[in-house]
Amino acid sequence: MSAYLIRRLLYAVPLLLGVNILTFLLFFVVNTPDDMARMQLGQKRVGPEAILDWKHERGYDLPLLWNEGAEGTAQVTETIFYQKSVGLFLFRFGRSDQGRDIGADIRTRMWPSLAIATPSLVLGVTVNVSLALLVVLFRLTYLEFWGMALCVALMSVSSLFYIIGGQYLFGKLLQLVPISGYDGGRDAWRFLILPLTISVISGIGSGVRWYRTLFLDEVEKDYVRTARAKGLGELRVLFTHVLRNALIPILTGIVVLLPLLFTGSLLNESFFAIPGLGSYTIDAIQQQDFAIVRSMVYLGSTLYILGLLLTDISYTLVDPRVRLH
Template sequence: MNLFRFTFRRVLYFIPVIFLVNLLTFFLFFVLNPPDMMAKKILGDKNVTPEAIEKWKKDHSYHLPRVFNSEEKGLSKITQTIFVQKSVRLLKFDFGKSDRNNLDIGKEIRHRMVPSLTITVPMLFLSLIVCISTALIVAFYRGTYVDLWALILCVFMMSVSMLFYIIGGQFIFGKLLKLFPISGYESGVYSWKFVFLPVVVGVISGIGASVRFYRTVFLEEINKDYIRTARSKGLSESVILFKHCLKNAMIPLLTNIVMSIPFLFMGSFLLEIFFGIPGLGNFTIEAIDAQDFAIVRSMVFLGSLLYIVGLILTDISYTLVDPRIRFR
């Protein structure tokens, strides 16, 4: 019951946040970027007549006033506005149609979510296994040459652009060894051939930063009193690290893990673009390139909503793994 009340209060806290994000999104897309300007970008700046602009605005409901319609009566003064028709409807997960080709955005999001998850979910779990294990080993050999060279390698890997890993992986495994296709996607049981290389590239490109972060967390725990007590009882260093230290370092680990939820659904923009994966990241980049603001607006709202869900799950996970944190 305490967990239910705790979660309910957290959800109530974030309702005004969602509304403010929606309001800010509306301001950015319809005040700083008026419908006339949107029409010109979609139709093309050259040889666009005022009649064509007005027709496009009416076809996409952009001819309405922004927040208040003085020509209507009653509640329609509020509902027959761009704010309600284009922004408030996002709160109901009604993403509407694309500005460019009348594509059903909600249906497209559901369709493209699967390719994104086939990349990001394996990437997340593999990255956790590799990076946490490596960080524990580096912390075990702290102050030695193993620790020194591991830090040097991590800094070097952090300094290299992700594009280098992508292009290098495509060249080695796609061009030279011809083990995996460089781009494309196929649903079903053969999808692993297309996602294996992006997953490996994504894991390798994130090792440097993740290992450094987890190493810092473990070293902070190692210097605490309960670790000294465990050593005084004669426990081995490996048991202290892999059992006691890892367990008590769950708070920062969970923060890093749960906050990856938006990334899981939104996909990795660079990986999807360069490997031709038709996921949500690719969908967003294509919409930005085509200046399709209906899609961009929907993806911004969805990303902010997923981020808030990640924050709620983080708060809940804290209370579950650490008994010192009470439901309040």
């Protein structure tokens, strides 16, 4: 197991290096510092002096990869790549183009994101799996037909409809919960209950259809027929044998959602004014703060790779046939 973990961690190094280099190329080669300055200054005709001042204040006036005017190690360290990208490997995010400490912002905003994303993930998977098992239990009946029709209808509705409709109905008309905002104290649940509910409901359509497909593939296998032949009830067969054998593809699907535990939901945090990392990223894009966007792209990639590693490890816990070598 330890050798496998070390090998997978070593595999992650070139992946993160590739993400870092690609992000650097997109932000500093395709979109040059001069272009950044013009977009940030917001003027069609910006003077050369204003562009130089903007780049100098943010360290964008250095050479990209190699500083021929410097000596020794400064030829490498006194470059944009070293000062803006190398630190990301150690999670040193530096300062934003607006002068804020990105690392401090992430540490502050990660908690609201976790407060909404963690229960959304747990409840969403639990509800979707349970409903999918019930649909499979009543397969080839009218309940399955209308259940799938309802799932298609839910999938056809935009997430924005759930958000705006929920805010209008429960926040404005019924005045049960606040429409927006966040409080980290005892009243935090009042601000989280509506976005949490909307997040779960909006994912039911696609989630139930996905898990139903997995379970239908399992119910026709030989081990299920053997369990039925032994006299086991259909509920026990589904919730014990079928569910356990379908856990590997379920875990594979969950890994895609793991980065959201940290980076948050972009739409929910923006529309509900929750000061998490999702709204932090949206604000950075709107303000054209490229340092924050680069940091969030790298952070999301790191979390995704970590999720893949955790998923591989979890395979051995749910299926003894899987061995890590």
